[in-house]
Amino acid sequence: MESFAALVDALVYTRSRNEKLRLIAEYLRRTPDPDRGWALAALTDGLDFPAVKASTIRNLMHERVDPVLWTLSRDFVGDTAETASLLWPEPERGAMTPPSVSEAVDLLLHMTRASVMSDLPRLLDRLDADGRYALIKLAAGAMRIGVSARLAKVAFAQAFEVPVEEVEEYWHGIDPPYAPLFDWAAHGKPPPDTENLPLFRPFMLAHPLEDTVVNLVDFVAEWKWDGIRVQLVHAGGETRLFSRGGDDITATFPEMTAALDFPAVLDGELLVRGTHQGGDAGGAASFNALQQRLGRKTVSKKMLGEYPAFVRLYDALIVEGEDLRDLPWSERRARLEALMARLPAERFDLSAVIEADHFEHLAEIREGAREEAIEGLMLKRRDSPYVAGRKTGLWYKWKRDPLLVDCVLMYAQRGSGKRSSFYSDYTFGCWDGEPDEGAELLPVGKAYFGFSDEELRLLDRHVRQHTVNRFGPVRETDKSLVFEVAFDSVHESKRHKSGLAMRFPRIHRIRWDKPAHEADRIEALQALVRD
Amino acid sequence: MRLCLTMAAPFSWIRPEPHGIYVSPADCWIDPSRAVGRALVTHGHADHARGGHGGTLATPATLAIMELRYATRDGATPVSYGETIRLPGGVDATFVPAGHVLGSAQVLLEHAGERVVVTGDYKRRPDPTCPPFEVTPCDVFITEATFGLPVFTHPPVADEIGKLLKALADHPGRCVLVGAYALGKAQRLIAELRAAGHTDPIYLHGAMERMCRLYEDFGVDLGELRLVSDHTKDEMRGSVVVCPPSALNDRWSRRLPDPFTAMASGWMRVRQRARQRNVELPLVVSDHADWHELTRTIAEVDPAETWITHGREEALLRWCQLNQRRARALALVGYEDEDD
DSSP, X not given: OHHHHHHHHHHHHOOOHHHHXXXXXXXXXXXXXXXXXXXXXXXXXXXXXXXXXXXXXXXHHHHHSOHHHHHHHHHHHOOHHHHHHHHSOOOOTTOOOOOOHHHHHHHHHTOOTTTHHHHHHHHHTTSOHHHHHHHHHHHHSOOOSSOOHHHHHHHXXXXXXXXXXXXXXXXXXXXXXXXXXXXXXXXXOOOOOOTTSOOOOOOEEOEEOTTOOOOTTTEEEEEEOSSEEEEEEEETTEEEEEETTSOBOGGGOHHXXXXXXXXEEEEEEEEEEEEEETHHHHOEOOHHHHHTTTTOSSOOHHHHHHSOEEXXXXXXXEEXXXXXXXXXXXXXXXXXXXXXXXXXXXXXXXXXXXOOSSHHHHHHHHHTTTTTTOOEEEEEETTOOOOSEEOTTTEEEEEOOXXXXXXXXXXXXXXXXXXXXXXXXXXXXXXXXOGGGTOOEEEEEEEOOSSOHHHHHHHHHHHHHTEEEEETTEEEEOSOOEEEEEXXXXXXXXXXXXXEEEESOEEEEEETTSOGGGSOBHHHHHTTOOO | OXXXXXXXXXXXXXXXXXXXXXXXXXXXXXXXXXXXXXXXXXXXXXXXXXXXXXXXXXXXXXXXHHHHHHSOOTTEEEOOBTOEEEETTTEEEEEEEOSSSTTOEEEEEEETTEEEEEOOSOOOSOOTTSOOOOOOOOSEEEEEETTOSTTOOOOOHHHHHHHHHHHHHHOTTSOEEEEOOTTXXXXXXXXXXXXXXXXXXXXXXXXXXXXXXHHHHTTXXXXXXXXXXXXXXXXXXXXXXXXXXXXXXXXXXGGSSSOEEEEEOGGGGSHHHHHHTTOSEEEOOOSSOOHHHHHHHHHHHOOSEEEEEEEOHHHHHXXXXXXXXXXXXXXXXXXXXXXX
């Protein structure tokens, strides 16, 4: 538990992704089985101990600490687990017998609602403050220390020098402490058998096209629909839906579970029925409509009726046990088309191939993407196999041109890692009326990329020289600098005072020359809303 | 028969005002936050030792620190530890070691048979740069409460120095940059590193040089110190660099070899505080009493009344209530210990 606690602490304080990877990889290499498996589970998916509830820790503390002192402490620290770890009576130095991670997990799993109030204290008494913090975080289920499942998988691959794609493939469907995964990666045993498990397969991704011109003899074009990329898997009698990061979102879209009833792994865009994208023929509602459905653990009948989901299929990876991933796209496409008859039309359709004679013709078609409320185009090599990640030259995304608006810098915040001495995160706003008649700026977005290192140095200097107020790590600047901000689209949002939220905002150009009063007004942005 | 006694209420000769503690018979202030005619100053931190008083009574080290800061010794009266000074109005003042920083003192005031101790800032841990806190019995104990919450337990300083030296060994191509309060914390940290056997040169931010020299003049050995501005990145690889907390994330640090950032402060006990500072290595080293020292000290001094000031008064007040001790919270302004 001590080395796990040290890892947790180091991860809390580390902002660099590479350093996080190094820390996790080193822990995984050094720690024996099954401790490292449990630790990995705690860091990523979280472990579920039914006897430990959010209230358990509070109740334990109320038995030991005056309630007024507890509340004052909790308010200052801001985190229940940490407050409890600090307030727990310190055991004698040297008298502690810290449990291993697996012993702690084992004890936690065997606690009941009746025994937890006496068993958990015995465990806490064996640890120092950092150990108690790690234990309480682990016991409560969610660590929330900035380690995504993806980061953990990359670290695992790094630790044992195995391909991350294979880690991703085997990871799902194996329960903590992932013994078969460690047997394979660390002990050289054969990889886990995954054929009859509803597993996530890593997605094939695309590079931005930028200035590349492709020949349509070699490449095929499809629309880039504005939903979320999903993978639908049926294996061993079960259907699961995974998001791009490999998160299981089956429960959020129950209507999709019954829709696939033969073994297959399909790649597509999850959308809601509507006419926003591409009109009647497009058949898909806006991303905002889909957003109503995202992030829910249970879904009401009303939701299902108002926002019916479907998957627009892009690709077929595995069908009836046959792995198609090494076949060229054109063959996979033929197999996918043949499959459509077996899939209910209510829940599936096929992402259409765009007919274009040549590249210039395609560019014209793309010009219409914004009118059609579609994100842009996808270009895929006709002979490309389905490979995990981004392989150069196979798939390209060609998004529609961004929207531009002139905003005024309002606040700047320090960055992290290499940028920690630079004010690199910018909040900007538009005028709510006529600037010469006392109008004010309302924040409309925040961006931290789109500029060069040299520009960052200049921006940093500007912020320092034009600070009018400081709030912790944030500086308010005088309202003098104009940014040309590029963004993909803008939506109404109750979360912001301006009532608007941008998607993918970035600094397109710094307008050192432009006076702030000539920046855009809120109405200009409102006119771009297309919901 | 009626007895007519004219007697002032207990302790009415000393009272908290928003800008400091006022001793009326002597017309003098303790650690006033604005310029006054006569001030008793407990220690040299800027929030206790303001410049511009008509007369200042303090220990020789505190006066030297104030002179360094304000470039004047006008009206300074040095008072040694243990020495008693008679103030106007029949008030006796004695300076007693507080163990906070070089020169730091508690002030014992005696008047009309009543004894009041003003602690200023203090700690109970050994500190190689100043004499230890002395428990002084009194009727009214006016205590600081910077870390007056039960979550604050400062670990043994040797553990924290060990973490610092381990980080140094783990990152040989980098330097470990430690943010530390320029008066007190920086010198104590260096002295503790020396005590732990670290004899390599330690690099200083320019703002710390004069204070370190002053400590050396008062007999505190800090070993070989070098200025960052005199050396190249390569020379500083594998070294400890000490700077004021404000310089940690400042442009200044760009001249250092890939610094691994640490901060030495009692606030580092709380993770979010360390994260707000962008610190990779929090070192819980404080020059203030932690919760256990605060409560233990009140119990040892065992005053009739405890007055609590600058810090988290509420929790310490609650502790006094729970332990049947008479206590009140003072609302003084202008004290900040964010960088301890």
